[in-house]
Amino acid sequence: MQNYEEDFPLLNKLHYLDNAATSLKPVQVVSAMDDYYLNYAANIHRGVYRISEQATDRYERVREKVAEMFCGNPNGVIFTNNTTESINQLALALSRTVLKKGDTILLTEMEHHSNIVPWLMLKQWNGIRVEYVKLNGKGLDYDDFRDKVANVKPKVVSFVHASNVLGTINNAGEIVKMCKDEGITTLMDCAQSAPHERVDMGRLGVDYIAFSSHKMLGPTGVGVLMGNEENIKALPPFFGGGSMIKRVEKQSFEPAEIPQRFEAGTPNIGGVIGFGAALNYLEAVGFERIMKVERELLEYALSCAQDRDYITVYSNKNVKDAVGIFAFNIKGAHPHDVSAILDENNVCIRAGHHCAQPLHESLGVPFTARASFYFYNTKEDVDALFNGLDRVNEVFSG
Ligand SMILES: Cc1ncc(COP(=O)(O)O)c(C=O)c1O
Incomplete structure (x- = not known):
């Protein structure tokens, strides 16, 4: 060994x-961040000088790496702070687009609070209903899942890929298929699966996934919300400010193209670069x-x-x-x-x-x-x- x-x-x-809480970080990840902070610590997407271009290039290369590993498109990769923020942002964005008072979100009894509380907030604020798929002794009750998908008619199904308590890996293919057949939007919480297995978004056909760098050898303060280009394009921007706009006038603004429109302000540049080193390390281990x-x-x-x-x-x-x-x-x-x-x-x-x-x-x-x-x-x-x-x-x- x-x-x-x-x-x-x-x-x-x-x-x-305690790796499910956060993984250890290898020296390669810390060195990549040191290298950024000590040798090219400029802001990205703005500077017309070499170290800014270098920082932009390294940051964007990590976006490409994430897209490649999770079988999506770089334009569908949004850097956030963590899984929790990714889910909250998607919940808020959906509450401003597809979700209306009285609509139902279907979760499972296996969820982490990060995939419960954002939806309960929509329940409080927007009158969204929250329902749960039951567990049986073995894991998710797939008969109950099918029954609720057919009868509760949820607008969104948000489910955990791998449980942080049971360890169980849910049958994502089956869940996504039953939801797609009914035209339901799907979000998969990959916080506990992405560190352990290759999650193929494209093959699964899931609409959105969320995960955290810090559980997969990377630094804290970096997360991902990812979707296919069409789904990401349909979302309104999460935050307003610098970096996310094409043009600002006194009474209006035009947002930038995806994915920049979702990354307002200066992001965690060093962290994303460290996350890139973490992904390289994971790939080398296999x-x-x-x-x-x-x-x-x-x-x-x-x-x-x-x-x-x-x-x-x-x-x-x-x-x-x-x-x-x-x-x-x-x-x-x-x-x-x-x-x-x-x-x-x-x-x-x-x-x-x-x-x-x-x-x-x-x-x-x-x-x-x-x-x-x-x-x-x-x-x-x-x-x-x-x-x-x-x-x-x-x-x-x-
Ligand atoms: C299944 C699951 N979802 C979401 C989260 C939240 O991750 P974070 O704290 O990085 O936002 C965790 C963290 O333990 C988790 O295990």
């Missing part, structure tokens, strides 16, 4: 198992390898859990349908205590509701502990996790 410690110095100090390693670790974690009756597992046990997420509880211990004790052994996990309270309601527990794996993790990390959990059990079973 390749040794990643040189590229990710934190791996020398920690068993980092998505097949990424998925293989994390599924092996998940399988190993599940087998370790089987030998311990004090652990209840909530995440997907069918590793073929999941990303590397292991959500669990320890008998008698609050997940915050579990996490604090693991931290003493340099094991980092997440504890709480993971911004998915409706999902936890469906699971029948208010919170869980969550270990999430990425390609640079090893069996030793999983062993450290379970050694720590044995210690937690000793403390709380006494």
